[in-house]
Amino acid sequence: MSATDFIPASANALPRYAGVPSFMRLPHLGADDPRLAEVAIGLIGVPWDGGTTNRPGARHGPRALRDASTMIRAQHPVTGLRPFEAMTCADLGDVPPNPASVLDSLERITAFYAPLVAMGIRPLTAGGDHLVSLPVLRAVARDAPLGFIQFDSHTDLFDSYFGGEKFTHGTPFRRAVEEGLIDPKRMVQIGIRGTAYDTEDLDFARAEGIRIIRIEEVFARGIPDVMAEAREILGEAPAYLSYDIDFVDPAFAPGTGTPEVGGPTSFQAQQVLRELDGVRIAAADLVEVAPPFDNGGITAWLGASLMFEILCLMAAAPA
Amino acid sequence: MSATDFIPASANALPRYAGVPSFMRLPHLGADDPRLAEVAIGLIGVPWDGGTTNRPGARHGPRALRDASTMIRAQHPVTGLRPFEAMTCADLGDVPPNPASVLDSLERITAFYAPLVAMGIRPLTAGGDHLVSLPVLRAVARDAPLGFIQFDSHTDLFDSYFGGEKFTHGTPFRRAVEEGLIDPKRMVQIGIRGTAYDTEDLDFARAEGIRIIRIEEVFARGIPDVMAEAREILGEAPAYLSYDIDFVDPAFAPGTGTPEVGGPTSFQAQQVLRELDGVRIAAADLVEVAPPFDNGGITAWLGASLMFEILCLMAAAPA
Amino acid sequence: MSATDFIPASANALPRYAGVPSFMRLPHLGADDPRLAEVAIGLIGVPWDGGTTNRPGARHGPRALRDASTMIRAQHPVTGLRPFEAMTCADLGDVPPNPASVLDSLERITAFYAPLVAMGIRPLTAGGDHLVSLPVLRAVARDAPLGFIQFDSHTDLFDSYFGGEKFTHGTPFRRAVEEGLIDPKRMVQIGIRGTAYDTEDLDFARAEGIRIIRIEEVFARGIPDVMAEAREILGEAPAYLSYDIDFVDPAFAPGTGTPEVGGPTSFQAQQVLRELDGVRIAAADLVEVAPPFDNGGITAWLGASLMFEILCLMAAAPA
Amino acid sequence: MSATDFIPASANALPRYAGVPSFMRLPHLGADDPRLAEVAIGLIGVPWDGGTTNRPGARHGPRALRDASTMIRAQHPVTGLRPFEAMTCADLGDVPPNPASVLDSLERITAFYAPLVAMGIRPLTAGGDHLVSLPVLRAVARDAPLGFIQFDSHTDLFDSYFGGEKFTHGTPFRRAVEEGLIDPKRMVQIGIRGTAYDTEDLDFARAEGIRIIRIEEVFARGIPDVMAEAREILGEAPAYLSYDIDFVDPAFAPGTGTPEVGGPTSFQAQQVLRELDGVRIAAADLVEVAPPFDNGGITAWLGASLMFEILCLMAAAPA
């Protein structure tokens, strides 16, 4: 097996709209592929929106992200990093969820990730809705809590929905803190906005020491200042990066289940990631791309572009 | 309370695109409205797609159907029946489903319908996916099995999905037969087509005596002949009518989760209903309209038009 | 001036998506163009929907029809007629309507057509909503009533809307009969369907001797038989042909303001016209194409294709 | 009647996509509802675009805004205000316009608002096109001129269109100043941009003392500075707030009749409102949302979000 096998085909060899679409045109490895042993970063789809309480469709996210990601090229425009050469990356396929059962799906997701994590593969996940982060965290933070940085317009820190449902896309990080998967002292949420029912989530955050930076504060202080604080909070230890596409304004990312107006531009959406240079990212996800609500694929293309930014962060530094 | 209170506003008084959109511009009655006692036929939304194993979105069906239905006028074009004058009809609102739990939602739906059925109200349901029919049947067929006529491209007679899930939109009528809600000898399915995994559903149908009329047979024999057989099967006793919008060809009904090409036109979609004149319909539903996959609302408009046809059948004959 | 100046450019000289889009790539003549004297058939746009009581947008019809019509070629596929060679045809531009005044617009339209009719030009109009037919009829039938054939899902024979409005797209032909522009004994409406408020229009038709052939009758008897009757009704004298695109089923023509399901296919939409071979058509229109409700331009393309069929009827026979 | 009757259902009781869609899920009161006496702020739709000289469709605005507004929750994200608890709010339905008559519609609108204003209800209107503001002003400023703040890319201060039409969506505020409904010394227009035919509107503004702040000035000075001036102009007395969605850039608000590029983002669209804290708003409107030109509903969602911002301004201060 040679390293060049993991270099995506150039558009000069195969036009970008051609070929079976894997993530960023990387090789697609099945669960029993011997080349798994060489993989450092695995791109994985979780086509599931069982936690969605509003507009569904994020289950179609991985396929749309794969399709759009075939327009990604080899090199980061600012840093010059060539991630596919820096580290061995591969498309590890999709978790098979159970669309008829939330609990079974949670277990299937963790079960898919656990052996990969055990092999030392760092996962970059394409959701799915935001509940997807919880079972991934159960696999990657099994031994010790991780730092946590979240770009989102919602905190997803609620206790339950509909009279007791503990597992929805509004509750994953409450669960993750309760289960000891995230260290709340090393947790920061950026971009929060939109109307609220109450302050249950904010009260929880305050009690746990979770730092919430609302969008108004982001715009007032500027991204470099806010991100310096975020890096401080995350510190030197490994962290999980979770990026909900609804962090970005709906004009740039209409294809999502619960959009909130008043968000950042696509450039700012890239900027927050570029300011994380040097942070140790054990695992990451990009969630809530809901293709049925997209306009002309612009959300999928933004999501794929942000996945590349995240991949470069992961490829530039060890976990 | 006078009868005229249940007559929808004419477009000459309020343009059809104006006003809060209830089903066919009927009065919207809450669960504790005293006028419920006067209602003979209740139009009810079930905004839920928890049984969907493929493309979701039918949870948005009731709202889109209400919106489109405001273009419905007062009188049937062929029979001249004026259903809103023939029987007292009302919009009874939506069942509050639990998007995070299939079993809880099934119970909520039955619990919503049971008291209405007890009051003698015949329900006309707007789904939602096809699993919705099961909890409605549990309410309306509690005392005795009903005859059953289904327009669909799928039988929905499978035993389970994903290694044991008993409640999905592919299984409701297996359950309904098992639970004694439907009399399989008085059951007919029309329009079945599309590729199959196996013949488990057809084997069950054969064993139970359920009559399946595939689309090829419909086109070969013609609709009048096929529907004469269907009336024969249903007989004189009350029946449940279930209409999956994917019965119709995707050109006419693109907004659905599991379309199958090779289906009937919208005229034929009306014709099959018009041939049911005189059949006693205890309850009915129109399901699987998935607005996120619709093109310019044509599926919702077809769905609303078919709901009017069904309403006329119900208003023309006792249950 | 040579006749070849009126022959549209071939796609081999200029690709069909290229060039300023006039109707069928015909020369565009302004009101003072000396070449008007040579024109036998004038294609004219009336970008106006002031009579629309439901969903607006037909004012954008002429532009969309011009755009789509650039895909029309030179020769009829069945008869082999080459209309642009048979008669001198030209695009005479758009009537400038007054979007803020119904009455002023009606006058502007008649004033635009009157001098053209006086020059012997037979107009083929692209609407606009159906009220457009009335002011055109005032110009073309000034001297004597015309026979009238209408393809439509609505009769447009109502007396008034909104408590007294005499000029809407639901009333033009009542007015035209009252004003002596149409001979009701030589009038036939084909394809009528959809729910109704009452039978006021049908009562008027019966009283005046207007023949209405509902869609159910069309499908039951077949198009050749129905159209034979229509030809009989129209007789030998000149007639006006009015084609509302909502005659066709919404799957084929979604881009219209008041669609009604259960209509004919696009082939049948052509067939009814082809059965009019030999009828003397003094003027014609194709109305109610509403581009904001279209899906991918299929309605505009169907509308342009039907305009070509009508043009061939006009070019094959004298008025 | 208890106050809790006016609190919208939580998404935990009824998912946001469920139920008959009233504005922000508020109770829908008819014209003769006794609960009107309790209402402080009434949300009213005016589904009418009779003043539109370009692309129509704003008549469909109220329904799309109601639909989107069901995603609004209970509390303002920055101020924490809970408007539905602060003041009694209700959906008072739609004015029945006359789509076939501009003058009759103007009268119908004023007639609908007058008795509500007489009861002390402050209206928050969902248009409709911008001509809608005039008849509302006739009802709310009958006794004395109001201050006036307008967010828009056009001044709408022209004298007439099409050779004398005094009532179009380009003329309402010329009329309102002439009729003494607006005090031009307390009038400010923000965001003006786009190509022009001439300077007739600007000349009028200068002569009357109306302050126009073009978009270039907004971006150059910054929103806080501009809005401080705006507050100064409005002063302490009651004012009318009119928000044309085409104030916002077409990327954020494509669904409008006359978009102009070079506008603010959705965050800035919120910011200008938040800077009005403390201003006394007697009445307000959000106009020109034209759903047929929207992309995936993002304009309607932005419009509904801005209506919530305006509602909070109204609920936080007396008129």
Add this chain to the structure above:
Amino acid sequence: MSATDFIPASANALPRYAGVPSFMRLPHLGADDPRLAEVAIGLIGVPWDGGTTNRPGARHGPRALRDASTMIRAQHPVTGLRPFEAMTCADLGDVPPNPASVLDSLERITAFYAPLVAMGIRPLTAGGDHLVSLPVLRAVARDAPLGFIQFDSHTDLFDSYFGGEKFTHGTPFRRAVEEGLIDPKRMVQIGIRGTAYDTEDLDFARAEGIRIIRIEEVFARGIPDVMAEAREILGEAPAYLSYDIDFVDPAFAPGTGTPEVGGPTSFQAQQVLRELDGVRIAAADLVEVAPPFDNGGITAWLGASLMFEILCLMAAAPA
């Protein structure tokens, strides 16, 4: 290597919207995969529209067809054939075209197919525009001319375009006849319609003995009768089947470059194929699906469904 490796995953193991999308979820084999030796039927994409003279986009066809084809199941609904069990099928990927050169692309396509044909693999191609058929024919008919059956609304028999271009999507079958790849005596074209520039193509067909059955004849005689004649023309020897999606009416297949109204329904589109049972098909293609012009993916879904019909024909009989 076991045969079960070529059986697509069931939706019960992996939902149909999940996973990297290969044709019908078949294994995707690269050019050097040793399993090629086992393959009987190869599904191949040719993402190229270099021959398109009107609306481009067919280059995106293979990806959209792969995506839609993941909704295909295991068994034919009428014959019960299970093609993936009957013959070893695989997705052999996409030909790498040269979007900047027509001639180079033609060579690349033939070069891709030639070794596969040499291995005895029968290709089922997903276009691409109709020019794609020519280089495929050069590979599969190298040794002897094939019979040829074409479903299309255009003959594609023209000599040249734009003053001498011999290779466009309007000329492939003229070339193929000239090059001796097709036996014109065993060639039949079905569904031809639409306006024409001239009769150059028909004259060529007559001279060569090619049978053209226009759509009017198809509808007049009925599909069984027409297809009996077609089978007669093809005879017992191997044939090439070429299916242009614009054969079907634009309501069913809007996503194509040169739609023609007046075509068959999706059921008739299946029927013509089912009537070819027993014909020996050496190779086949489905071309002209142009996703940028599609509405909600209905054309891709129809295209994938028709590819399954064709695959079953190929799997049921030897070449």
Add this chain to the structure above:
Amino acid sequence: MSATDFIPASANALPRYAGVPSFMRLPHLGADDPRLAEVAIGLIGVPWDGGTTNRPGARHGPRALRDASTMIRAQHPVTGLRPFEAMTCADLGDVPPNPASVLDSLERITAFYAPLVAMGIRPLTAGGDHLVSLPVLRAVARDAPLGFIQFDSHTDLFDSYFGGEKFTHGTPFRRAVEEGLIDPKRMVQIGIRGTAYDTEDLDFARAEGIRIIRIEEVFARGIPDVMAEAREILGEAPAYLSYDIDFVDPAFAPGTGTPEVGGPTSFQAQQVLRELDGVRIAAADLVEVAPPFDNGGITAWLGASLMFEILCLMAAAPA
């Protein structure tokens, strides 16, 4: 011929959605029109995307730009310039490209422009893809190299594609420099971003002295500072202005073949042009608007608005 013949109709005479759509409603002059002698600035369409290596559709750009441009009015909002009065402008139609041949099309384009340039007409081109600039440069810079300013997210400075193709939309400016059409010392590219395959283009730029200002630098320094440098680079001599719509962020300009996220807003897209006041522009183009990928026409409207900005630059200063 009077000057007023070149003044576009006002919306008060003819609503903006009416009439045959020429660029900005200017008169459309054919190649042999005697009025050509009066024209100073000619707006020309090049409906061709033969250089496109990714998503096609820019061939449809000129028609969509013409359609949108009918919403442009007479006067610049900031400078007050009335370009149609300042200089005689006209729509000179579309170049007839050869969609089947890159080289022939390149020649046809140059041949179309050469005589117009010889007459002293300055061209403002609507593409088409970016390869279009090369043949236009061959006509306008035949005698001496021009300065060059490019707004774009890509440099288009590559040597070749697909193993040797010299003429694609990624290579035009390498060719133009090689051919001596552009003076690389007076060349500046602004807005470059997106992932890259390698640095071949940047190496060439460095070697030739071409100044590249990446988007990050634009945002860091601010537009006025960057544009001051650009003016410096261009100097006093005539220059060519080339504006690729993918310079703008995809939220504002989704309808393009190769979008890159992280771009400027529509206001910034105008601002860069307004900062060019006084620069001598010999010719200009606006390219890569691809309508099949547009959302609701917002890209075409932005493109038309930017063409007006460029036209004002050209009309305000001599070439």
